[in-house]
Amino acid sequence: MIAERKQTETATEHQQVFLTILDSLDAMVYVADMKTYEILFVNQCVKDVFGDITGKICWQALQSGQTKPCEFCTNNKIVDSEGNPTVIYRWEFENTKMKLWYYICDRAIKWSDGRIVRLEIATDITERKRVERELRESESRLKEAQSLAHLGHWDLDLRGNRLSWSDEVYRIFGLAPQEFGATYEAFLEKVYPDDRDFVNKAYSDSVKDKSSYDIEHRVKLKNGDVKYVNERCCTQYDESGNPLRSIGTVLDITGRKQYEEQIQALNAGLARGIAERTAELEKKRQELNETQHALINIVEDLNQKTAELEAANAKLQELDRLKSMFIASTSHELRTPLNSIIGFSSIILEEWLGPLNDQQKENLTTVLKSGKHLLSLINDVIDVSKIEARKHEIILEDFDLYNVMSEALDLVKHDIEKKGLDLQTELIHMPMHSERLRVIQCVVNLLSNAIKFTEKGTVRVSTRNIPASNSGFQRRDCIEISVSDTGIGIPDESISKLFLPFVRIPSPLTLKVKGTGLGLYLVKKIVTEILSGEITASSIDGEGSSFILKIPVKL
């Protein structure tokens, strides 16, 4: 009995201890009937929160405001279809009203009276949940950050050769976790083949030398793409200096590399462009140089040519002067014997030395005429040469134009009368200062021509004054001497040749009338080069010619 009591006492003591233990638990423990939901037992922890709810309905007492058992009730999970206990059901539950999280273990047990009841042990894990959530969020943020930064991290356990990658590393390497062997060798395999030795050596060296590992290399993706990464790591060692683990980062720098390459390409393009442009400019500059040199050469050539031409011109002028001098002196030598021929012919023909027969007279007349013709030719040549050589005498005189004209007419009067021509004159008095003899020479020349080429009719001579304002070609007072005839005239096409040397206009009279071909050439030279005047000719073929001479009153 005592023993029994003792036994009972002992049992009660044991029960008391167990109850104390239960009350000491920092978890809620309660027992509820599985059919009636009546709470049969609660520990101190439940009491601290809900009060002593023993005897109350669990879903009412624990979940306030409910009208029926909890939807998440786990009763059916801990017993089989026959109501016998099966497993311990562990789950987490959030009491949304109380904002608390519980870790709950439910199991069916046989109660002291033999019925099957539910034992629930709920541990407050709100704090753990919060930490977990924060950790999750933190991890999520890390992932996000890594993803954003294209920065992954890895951890290589060197003793077990286990390599773990962060999500971002997988993403960078374009691999799913199941596709990766998670070893250092598996990593090397993913490195771009050409870069493998370099990466391996860099890492090995850094581990061996405890130096930094900060390299860039390429990664070959499954799809053939190539990525550039920057890898850094540090390695931990044990007390003896043996390497334990390496923790590192992988930074995707493909974008940067691409930019770099683009920039390099752009730079190269720019450099090439600049080089090309520079080369072009250099080419242009050289071309310009060449052109400039060519121009300089041309200018030098031109200068030389000009100098040569000037020299040649000077020589020609000298030659021309020598020619004229030669002609002048030669002509003088020709003239002396010719004068003898003319002189002696004249006196013989005048029969000073005795009578001549007709044949002798005729022949001697031919000799005299030829001699005179030759003399006039020589005289003209001398005159032209002197003017061209600028060796002619300048003899300025004051005279009256009227007298000069009379003098000239006197010299040809005989010829006019001999030919039976009518002479009409209309002459003015005009005091002049010029080369009197040259004026006479010109007028006589024009008159001789008029007489020579006029068979019958009139030779008309007139002079008039042309005041400066009307003179046109020169702003000085001029006189105009006009000599016209009713002779054979000059064809239009020949007018322009009149004043050329040794040109004789073909006409029926050309053969009959002797001429030097120098007469009008000489007149023009005298008028323009000595008298500062001008001479013009006009004619109607077959009706007559007119020569007009304009010269300044004062030379």
Add this chain to the structure above:
Amino acid sequence: MKKVLVIEDNKDNLQLISFALKRSGYEVIAATTGEEGVEMAIREMPFFIIMDINLPGINGIEATKQIRESKADGTIPIIAITSNAMRGDREKVFAAGCNGYFEKPIDPLKIMDNIHRIIKK
């Protein structure tokens, strides 16, 4: 017969002038150099002298001067024969003491007209 001195080195001209003078009734004496001419002029005292300016030795200008400076009659007319190739001859001719001149070439048919026109002055 009046004596005329012709000082002319050109034989042809001398002959032509002589023909003309003789035909007009003059006696012609001739010299072919300036020196000879001066000497003859002083010695012969001709009626007039025809003097070629372009002479060998002393020229006509110098000869004329010497005649005029001599004791010979200073009134003897001296007629120069000039060449129009010679610049400024006329001024020199008159300055030397010639009374007149005619130009070459010599036209025997007109020479006497010229001479008489000069002598009459």
